[in-house]
Amino acid sequence: MKTVTVISGKGGTGKTSLMASFASLLATRSVLVDGDVDAANLSLITGADMLESHDFTASKVAVTDLEKCDSCGLCLKLCRFGAIANDYRIDPVACEGCALCAFACPQEAIEMRDKVSGHWFVSRTNYGTLVHASLGITEGNSGKLVTIVRNKGRELAETTGKEFLLIDGPPGIGCPVIAALSGVDAALVVAEPTVSGIHDLKRILSLCHHFGVMPAVCINRYDLCVEQAKVIEKYCLDGGLLVAGKIPFDRAFIESLAQGIPVTEFNKESLVEKIESVWNNFNKLLV
Amino acid sequence: MRLAVASGKGGTGKTTVAVNLALALRQKNLTLLDCDVEEPNAHLFLKPVFYFTKEVGIPVPRIDFARCTFCGRCSEVCAFNALAVLKDQVLVFEELCHGCGSCAYFCPERAISEHERPIGILERGNAGNIKFGHGRLNPGEAMSPPLINEVKKMCRPGLITIIDAPPGTSCPVVSAVSDCDYCILVTEPTSFGLHDLDLVSRMVKKMGVQAGVVINRSDLGDDRVEDYCRDKGLPVLQKIPFDRELAEYQARGEPIVKHRPSWHDYFEKMFYRIAEKCEGVSR
Numbered sequence: 287m288k289t290v291t292v293i294s295g296k297g298g299t300g301k302t303s304l305m306a307s308f309a310s311l312l313a314t315r316s317v318l319v320d321g322d323v324d325a326a327n328l329s330l331i332t333g334a335d336m337l338e339s340h341d342f343t344a345s346k347v348a349v350t351d352l353e354k355c356d357s358c359g360l361c362l363k364l365c366r367f368g369a370i371a372n373d374y375r376i377d378p379v380a381c382e383g384c385a386l387c388a389f390a391c392p393q394e395a396i397e398m399r400d401k402v403s404g405h406w407f408v409s410r411t412n413y414g415t416l417v418h419a420s421l422g423i424t425e426g427n428s429g430k431l432v433t434i435v436r437n438k439g440r441e442l443a444e445t446t447g448k449e450f451l452l453i454d455g456p457p458g459i460g461c462p463v464i465a466a467l468s469g470v471d472a473a474l475v476v477a478e479p480t481v482s483g484i485h486d487l488k489r490i491l492s493l494c495h496h497f498g499v500m501p502a503v504c505i506n507r508y509d510l511c512v513e514q515a516k517v518i519e520k521y522c523l524d525g526g527l528l529v530a531g532k533i534p535f536d537r538a539f540i541e542s543l544a545q546g547i548p549v550t551e552f553n554k555e556s557l558v559e560k561i562e563s564v565w566n567n568f569n570k571l572l573v
Numbered sequence: 574m575r576l577a578v579a580s581g582k583g584g585t586g587k588t589t590v591a592v593n594l595a596l597a598l599r600q601k602n603l604t605l606l607d608c609d610v611e612e613p614n615a616h617l618f619l620k621p622v623f624y625f626t627k628e629v630g631i632p633v634p635r636i637d638f639a640r641c642t643f644c645g646r647c648s649e650v651c652a653f654n655a656l657a658v659l660k661d662q663v664l665v666f667e668e669l670c671h672g673c674g675s676c677a678y679f680c681p682e683r684a685i686s687e688h689e690r691p692i693g694i695l696e697r698g699n700a701g702n703i704k705f706g707h708g709r710l711n712p713g714e715a716m717s718p719p720l721i722n723e724v725k726k727m728c729r730p731g732l733i734t735i736i737d738a739p740p741g742t743s744c745p746v747v748s749a750v751s752d753c754d755y756c757i758l759v760t761e762p763t764s765f766g767l768h769d770l771d772l773v774s775r776m777v778k779k780m781g782v783q784a785g786v787v788i789n790r791s792d793l794g795d796d797r798v799e800d801y802c803r804d805k806g807l808p809v810l811q812k813i814p815f816d817r818e819l820a821e822y823q824a825r826g827e828p829i830v831k832h833r834p835s836w837h838d839y840f841e842k843m844f845y846r847i848a849e850k851c852e853g854v855s856r
Contacts, residue, residue, distance in 0.1 A: 299584055325772060390679075423776040424779055425744070457583035458612055460745065480824035
């Protein structure tokens with residue numbers, strides 16, 4: 287079983303659209319994971335019949351018992367996250383869950399409570415099983431939730447004898463991205479030919495390098511700026527990186543999204559071929 | 574007045590809106606802060622001249638073994654498992670540390686001091702009249718909020734600050750948007766855009782920040798985003814149609830107001846509409 291993550295650094299370059307296309311091309315040979323727990327979109331294309339739903343309770347939050355509190359002000363002085371208001375109520379969004387206040391309170395007026403900060407799901411789709419999640423808005427700990435869905439996906443792929451675990455990664459280079467890249471065989475980086483796209487590509491490649499993950503690059507909407515697309519190709523060539531393919535800007539992506547189907551099922555042969563060739567080239571890295 | 578530009582979904586055009594809005598208002602002595610420290614891009618369009626660079630870190634424990642008695646209290650109070658106390662050794666896992674200071678506070682032997690572990694770089698500069706600041710998180714670092722908070726220290730009371738936020742709805746976005754008077758939500762008229770607009774508009778509501786919507790590539794999709802805004806009473810501040818030529822300028826790092834003077838006026842008008850809504854509440 288091979289594990290791959292589709293990432294981009296910059297958001298909105300087409301990770302999820304490509305991921306859904308790969309899932310469709312591989313029929314049911316893969317298990318899918320939506321690693322963007324902040325803004326999970328893969329199921330908007332693949333559909334999802336939910337089989338399992340679980341609470342995500344990785345964090346705790348401090349709660350003040352105002353009856354016991356004698357307003358000594360120690361917690362206010364110690365908290366480094368600005369979570370304690372002047373009336374000693376604790377803002378659950380700002381609270382980091384470090385428990386310093388709870389340990390320090392001379393009145394034992396502060397309690398650490400478990401909090402459900404999201405949910406994760408196992409669902410059936412036309413393209414195989416999907417493990418996905420939704421992190422509660424304004425919650426932290428997204429890396430832990432990504433780790434849960436990634437591990438569950440791996441377990442399902444292994445026990446059902448699938449060939450691939452496909453992970454749709456989140457944007458950025460921070461904690462959820464690191465979790466989505468952990469233990470994968472290779473990463474497909476979807477880049478767009480813009481100055482922002484190139485800047486962010488370099489940063490995500492250095493993250494891959496940092497964690498020893500082998501990357502390949504796919505240039506999406508390359509014809510929106512051929513000049514910048516060439517800059518990316520040259521950069522990859524100089525760095526010995528595989529450019530798995532180039533995909534043109536095509537309204538079929540938007541139209542298929544409106545219909546809730548992968549673009550590869552949109553009856554556009556030329557586009558299907560290009561996406562297929564991206565996957566085939568990338569797949570060579572995995573062998 | 575603090576004005577954030579956010580979006581649930583990435584790549585909808587936050588930076589485009591933030592940069593062009595700043596350029597349209599350049600006479601107003603404003604500050605633009607790029608708080609997407611994982612992937613900062615605004616500098617590519619504004620090309621500021623930087624005059625100040627500083628390493629930003631979070632405080633992590635250092636053990637003074639001359640005093641440590643290996644009592645284990647530090648590891649007991651650490652909520653993040655960043656310390657492990659063995660028979661004659663204390664292991665510090667710096668990358669797990671959130672810098673809360675519990676271990677140092679509770680150590681009965683006062684054997685723990687704190688030192689800064691760098692997580693990124695803060696840079697300040699000027700782009701013409703615009704004051705500019707951003708952070709760059711070091712690749713491999715998981716925690717961006719401390720760096721975002723450092724960048725936000727450049728907000729100047731009484732003056733306009735535009736904050737370019739990271740995508741999503743979790744802690745880095747909360748750090749960027751908190752204490753703002755208004756939040757512009759940038760989206761696109763697709764099912765992805767709609768789904769993520771719903772998340773981020775619930776986020777700003779929970780945070781008590783007023784919001785309005787900019788629909789980018791407004792002609793590439795359907796009407797559901799507009800219907801949603803009508804239903805939720807979210808004002809649509811601007812619709813920006815897809816324009817292949819603009820996309821190409823954008824790709825080269827050229828702001829659209831430079832090529833389409835009419836956009837200068839659109840952004841300026843948008844600002845006055847927002848300013849009206851913020852009247853009386855701005856800090």
